Amino acid sequence: MLLRRRPSGPGDTPVQPCAGFEHLEPRSLSVLRWLIVNRIDFVLVGPVAEAIRGDTTVSGPVAIVPAPYARNYERLTRALVAERAGLRSDRGLGNGPDRGGPDPVTLSADKLARGRRWMLSFGGHDLDIERAGHRSGGAQPGAGVDGADSPVEPGGAAGARAPRYQDLLYESNRFEVADGVSIEVAAPEDLVHYDHVRRTGVAPEFTVARLSSPVPGDEAPGDEAPGDGASVAGVPSDEATLSDARGGGAPAGDVTAGLMPAEDAATAPGPEGRASGA
Secondary structure: OOOOOOOOOOOOOOOOEOOOOOOOOHHHHHHHHHHHHOOOOEEEEHHHHHHHOOOOOOOOOEEEEEOOOHHHHHHHHHHHHHOOOEEOOOOOOOOOHHHOOOEOOOOOHHHHHHOOEEEEEEOOEEEEEEOOEOOOOOOOOEEOOOOOEEOOOOOOOOOOOOOEHHHHHHHOEEEEEEOOEEEEEOOHHHHHHHHHHHHHOOOOOOOOOOOOOOOOOOOOOOOOOOOOOOOEOOEOOHHHHHHHHHOOOOOOOOOOOOOOOHHHHHHOOOHHHHHHHO
C-alpha cells in the first residue's frame, strides 16, 4: 500500500542564516524554508522582507504574496492543512505566550485565492498570506481574515489598488538568506504599500491638489490687484512708472508730456487738435 507523502514541516530541522542575515528570527527562516520545500511560488513582503533589506529593528510574521495560479494555491493549501493551520489574532498580545492558540478554519485553494489577507498560525509559526492586485479595476468578492465574504480589494477600497503579482515579481530582488533558502523580496516601495495596509487597513493614496486663482472680490483688505495703483513684489505699478517718465506732475491723460523736450511739448497740439486733424 502506497502512503501519501506528508509535506515537510517548518520545524523539522534548524536553519542556519547566511552571513549578514543573523538578525533574522529562526522561526522566520524555518517558515521560508518550509515554503520552498513545498514548492510554493511567492514574493516576500511584510516585516521579514524589511529585515532582509536591512531594517534590523522590525519584527513580525512572514508575509507572502503567492503566485496567483491554481496549482500554486493547491500546494499551499495542502501544506497548511497538513500543519493544521488556523486563524490567529495579534490584537494587543504580540507574540507572547498568552496570545492563545489559533482558531480552527477550513482551508481550500479557492478560499486562499479569494482572501484579502489570511493571518495564520501553525506549530508556533506565523504566516500572513496577502493578495496581489488585479489587472481590471473592478472589485471582486473575497474572503477576509475571518473567512467572511468581502467585496473589496486589499486595502479596504474598491478597485485594484495592490500591485499586481507580475509587477511585484519584476521589481523584486532575490536574496539567499540561508543555505538553500533563496527568495524573492519585494521592492521597498511595495513594502511600504503592504505595511500601510497592514497598519491601517486601507491602501495609501496620494492626492495632487492644484491651487486655483483667487475669485474676484475675495481679496483680503490691502491686497489690490496689479494695475490698481499697488506694487507687487517691489515692482512699481504702470501708473507710477508712467508718472516718472513724464517727469512727475503731468496730467495722467497727456502721454506726450515728459516724452519730448519741453519746448516741443508746449507747441504740440492737444488731444482735441490731434483728433480734428486726423
